[in-house]
Amino acid sequence: MQSAASLPSTLQDALSHGLLKRIPLTFLPFVNQQLHQWDYLFPNERRSVERLLLYVASLTPGQSSELFHDVVRIEDKMGVRSWQFSTSEQTISNSAELARSPYFQEWRRAVQAVFDRADQYALQMQSHLVRSPNRLVLLIIPRALPVDQTTVWRRWQGIGKPLTLDLRNDAQQPDPLAFLLDGTPAQPASGLLHAALVNPTASAADTWFIDATPGLADHLAAQSSPSAPSQTVLLSYQRLDRYRQAFSHEMNTMRKDLSDADAVYDRLRKVDVTPWCPPEVAADPAVREFVRSLYLSGNGAVIFGNSFVEWAASEAFRRARPRFLAARFGMRSKPKPFTGVAVFDNPDQINPLPAVDDPPGSSVDAQMLALYIWLAAQRFDEYRKSTVCICIAESIAEAYVIAPPEFALAGQSGPVALAPLRDALQSWIA
Amino acid sequence: MEKSRTAGAPTAPQIGEDPSHQSESSRRAFLQAAALLAAGTMMPLARAHEDASSNTRSGQKVILVVIGGVRRAESFSQEGIQNIPHLFGDLLPHALFYPYARNEGVTAHFNAISSILTGNWQRVDDWGKLAPTTPTLFEQFRKQHRVGPSDTWVVASNKALTSLIGASSASGYGPPYGANVVFPKQLMLTAVVDALRRGRTANMADRNKVEAELESAMEGSNYEGLGWNVFDAAASLDPRVQASLKAAIANFVRGGGPTSGDELTFFMTREIMRKFAPSVLTVAFSDVEVAHFGTYSMHIAGIRTADRLAYQIWQEVQSNPAYRNKTTMVILPEFGRDPDGSSTNGFFNHRANEESTRDAWMMALGSAVEQPQIIERPVLHIDLCPTLAGLLGCSPLETQGTVLKELRV
Numbered sequence: 001m002q003s004a005a006s007l008p009s010t011l012q013d014a015l016s017h018g019l020l021k022r023i024p025l026t027f028l029p030f031v032n033q034q035l036h037q038w039d040y041l042f043p044n045e046r047r048s049v050e051r052l053l054l055y056v057a058s059l060t061p062g063q064s065s066e067l068f069h070d071v072v073r074i075e076d077k078m079g080v081r082s083w084q085f086s087t088s089e090q091t092i093s094n095s096a097e098l099a100r101s102p103y104f105q106e107w108r109r110a111v112q113a114v115f116d117r118a119d120q121y122a123l124q125m126q127s128h129l130v131r132s133p134n135r136l137v138l139l140i141i142p143r144a145l146p147v148d149q150t151t152v153w154r155r156w157q158g159i160g161k162p163l164t165l166d167l168r169n170d171a172q173q174p175d176p177l178a179f180l181l182d183g184t185p186a187q188p189a190s191g192l193l194h195a196a197l198v199n200p201t202a203s204a205a206d207t208w209f210i211d212a213t214p215g216l217a218d219h220l221a222a223q224s225s226p227s228a229p230s231q232t233v234l235l236s237y238q239r240l241d242r243y244r245q246a247f248s249h250e251m252n253t254m255r256k257d258l259s260d261a262d263a264v265y266d267r268l269r270k271v272d273v274t275p276w277c278p279p280e281v282a283a284d285p286a287v288r289e290f291v292r293s294l295y296l297s298g299n300g301a302v303i304f305g306n307s308f309v310e311w312a313a314s315e316a317f318r319r320a321r322p323r324f325l326a327a328r329f330g331m332r333s334k335p336k337p338f339t340g341v342a343v344f345d346n347p348d349q350i351n352p353l354p355a356v357d358d359p360p361g362s363s364v365d366a367q368m369l370a371l372y373i374w375l376a377a378q379r380f381d382e383y384r385k386s387t388v389c390i391c392i393a394e395s396i397a398e399a400y401v402i403a404p405p406e407f408a409l410a411g412q413s414g415p416v417a418l419a420p421l422r423d424a425l426q427s428w429i430a
Numbered sequence: 431m432e433k434s435r436t437a438g439a440p441t442a443p444q445i446g447e448d449p450s451h452q453s454e455s456s457r458r459a460f461l462q463a464a465a466l467l468a469a470g471t472m473m474p475l476a477r478a479h480e481d482a483s484s485n486t487r488s489g490q491k492v493i494l495v496v497i498g499g500v501r502r503a504e505s506f507s508q509e510g511i512q513n514i515p516h517l518f519g520d521l522l523p524h525a526l527f528y529p530y531a532r533n534e535g536v537t538a539h540f541n542a543i544s545s546i547l548t549g550n551w552q553r554v555d556d557w558g559k560l561a562p563t564t565p566t567l568f569e570q571f572r573k574q575h576r577v578g579p580s581d582t583w584v585v586a587s588n589k590a591l592t593s594l595i596g597a598s599s600a601s602g603y604g605p606p607y608g609a610n611v612v613f614p615k616q617l618m619l620t621a622v623v624d625a626l627r628r629g630r631t632a633n634m635a636d637r638n639k640v641e642a643e644l645e646s647a648m649e650g651s652n653y654e655g656l657g658w659n660v661f662d663a664a665a666s667l668d669p670r671v672q673a674s675l676k677a678a679i680a681n682f683v684r685g686g687g688p689t690s691g692d693e694l695t696f697f698m699t700r701e702i703m704r705k706f707a708p709s710v711l712t713v714a715f716s717d718v719e720v721a722h723f724g725t726y727s728m729h730i731a732g733i734r735t736a737d738r739l740a741y742q743i744w745q746e747v748q749s750n751p752a753y754r755n756k757t758t759m760v761i762l763p764e765f766g767r768d769p770d771g772s773s774t775n776g777f778f779n780h781r782a783n784e785e786s787t788r789d790a791w792m793m794a795l796g797s798a799v800e801q802p803q804i805i806e807r808p809v810l811h812i813d814l815c816p817t818l819a820g821l822l823g824c825s826p827l828e829t830q831g832t833v834l835k836e837l838r839v
Contacts, residue, residue: 096555096556096557099536099538099556099781100536100541100553100555100556102553104783105783155770298722299722299723299724299775299778299779300722300723300724300725300778301724303723304723304724304725306724306725307723307724307725310724310775311724311775314775332725335690335728336634336635337634337635337637337640337689338618338621338622338634338640338689351634351635352632352634352635353635358727360727361725361727361728361731362727364726364727364730365724365725365726365727368726368777369724369726371770372770372771372775372776375770375771375776376775378771379771379773
């Protein structure tokens with residue numbers, strides 16, 4: 001990963017005036033890593049780093065000492081200076097040292113307080129900020145995954161309402177998600193994809209499509225306009241198969257040679273992944289690195305398609321704050337005898353028995369992970385007020401809708417055909 | 431850093447099943463129901479009898495079964511009991527049950543289990559590169575009673591443990607007094623990797639050949655590659671151990687049943703009980719940890735497996751003369767898991783400083799249970815070691831944990 005060359009001039013000025021000398025030890029791995037990877041950050045992440053560093057730069061030395069007073073005091077109690085603590089990047093051993101400390105929670109609170117003050121400062125400086133745009137989270141549990149109509153939405157605990165759908169559509173498009181995205185042949189502008197891309201406030205990484213299957217990516221590749229790749233992030237678990245296989249192979253190979261997990265991760269951070277990427281991922285360095293970090297951060301993204309969908313969506317919210325995110329779950333296979341899931345290679349390579357689908361298990365996973373995607377969005381201010389979340393369970397022709405009262409279908413219980421649903425969603429994000 | 435930041439951000443509405451958000455009344459209602467069930471099916475239990483041949487020892491045996499990270503929501507809650515039919519239906523009526531047994535230490539496997547085993551909150555390396563710093567139950571027992579190495583065992587599925595779980599770094603204690611430690615699941619993984627490397631993957635689809643692959647992995651040039659530590663041997667397994675484990679593998683493979691790591695751990699545990707009848711046995715299951723890969727359905731399946739296998743261990747205790755009427759068995763999760771909506775991805779992980787993660791329960795069965803009852807008083811995981819040490823007739827060491835007085839012989 002090369003050093004970033006495109007830092008804003010204000011940030012470069014601040015850094016050249018010794019800004020980093022004011023930053024506490026435990027902040028440095030994060031700050032240095034973000035600066036080093038600037039070219040691979042999404043716009044939202046760049047703004048966050050800028051806010052923090054320019055805020056610190058705006059302070060007098062006395063004020064910045066006061067800002068970091070609690071963090072430094074806790075670092076002293078933790079004894080961070082006696083640790084083998086990397087200041088250049090976040091490492092597993094850094095995290096383990098911090099988490100093991102009895103002062104870890106206190107440290108987290110102090111760190112949070114610093115970021116809060118930087119955010120308050122940014123708000124004061126940008127009083128002209130426009131209203132947060134409307135956002136849409138669209139989740140699909142496909143027809144192949146059976147759900148129980150009486151229990152499917154129980155975990156959502158009444159935060160939204162079920163909406164009966166009429167999934168017959170008149171566009172000869174059997175895929176409800178594709179129908180919602182495309183619009184009609186006569187009026188492509190009526191689709192959600194068009195609405196997301198032509199929005200005047202749309203920026204890079206504002207629209208995300210995450211799919212356990214290759215279907216959506218294949219469909220959009222056939223539809224995409226020349227402008228699409230710069231604004232749309234398209235991730236398909238199955239289309240990333242080569243990336244995933246090569247990555248896990250590297251991981252297994254290195255495990256035999258390196259005992260230190262940080263060394264393994266360091267190697268994987270530097271592997272050139274471009275040859276393994278499908279075109280829609282290879283084209284964007286930030287997305288390429290996003291996938292790398294997904295695989296490095298675990299949570300099953302390398303192994304299970306539905307885990308990949310959930311973790312990619314959660315990380316997209318955290319890092320990019322997209323205005324429109326659509327995620328579709330899929331089928332996983334049953335674990336094979338004697339291999340389980342404890343090995344990272346392709347189970348088909350390890351055990352020649354044919355893979356067998358697990359529809360009920362996949363469905364249970366998808367139901368839980370759909371909720372988790374919504375909860376992940378809810379951790380951020382941007383999604384708390386002006387966001388519609390709709391989770392469609394195709395097998396029962398029903399959706400669960402969480403929406404502000406202004407949403408056109410907020411009070412409706414159905415049945416609603418896909419066309420009016422598409423129109424309502426389109427007008428929400430237009 | 432970013433994760434820390436988001437972790438501290440205002441949190442999402444807690445709409446998950448974290449029982450800490452259930453009303454106190456519903457919690458009590460559940461407990462009352464459980465208590466009624468216990469009362470309705472209570473049966474007189476055979477009292478433990480002292481083993482006259484044990485001299486300074488109490489003659490008692492203890493078995494500790496830890497089952498990984500399991501939230502109350504998926505276990506002892508109104509919705510969760512469907513996942514634990516044996517614990518709830520078969521064992522609870524005979525148990526001393528602590529519904530609130532908390533982990534107040536590091537909620538990672540090695541530290542959690544070593545805290546349980548030592549009675550002190552351990553803060554060593556999460557991945558088992560360092561031994562616990564205070565004496566384990568095994569060392570206390572072996573040193574005080576001059577007991578041989580075959581009498582204390584750890585059988586564990588969990589990959590986060592190492593053989594250092596068997597003995598501490600405490601002065602005057604350590605490996606000479608430690609437990610034998612075996613990791614059956616590692617045997618399975620090694621067999622898979624070997625088969626892959628040697629182009630014999632077809633064997634993994636054939637039960638007859640799987641047995642040979644597992645035995646081959648066990649008889650490999652250096653079994654320490656499996657991470658085991660048995661009888662302090664360096665190069666090869668003790669023949670008695672090898673015979674036992676081969677029997678376990680045969681039962682595992684030929685039985686035609688499920689083939690997860692915990693199943694193999696169970697079969698090896700049972701063989702060790704039959705061959706060596708250790709006085710102190712710790713079994714660590716970990717199928718539930720598939721949760722780290724994000725599949726909730728398989729996590730639930732892991733809970734059901736642990737429920738069944740814990741029951742089967744208890745059945746072995748009841749039928750094995752070396753254990754019957756002189757054994758106390760304790761079952762508990764190492765911790766819960768993170769709550770739905772946490773920045774740590776909910777059930778996937780167990781590192782949030784949340785009630786859902788620290789909240790656990792503990793069930794005791796057998797000779798130290800005078801009468802089945804539910805003790806609502808919160809207890810700590812570190813209370814277990816001094817309690818079990820007392821049951822084994824060990825003089826108490828100074829620990830952070832305190833003795834649970836309800837458990838006595």
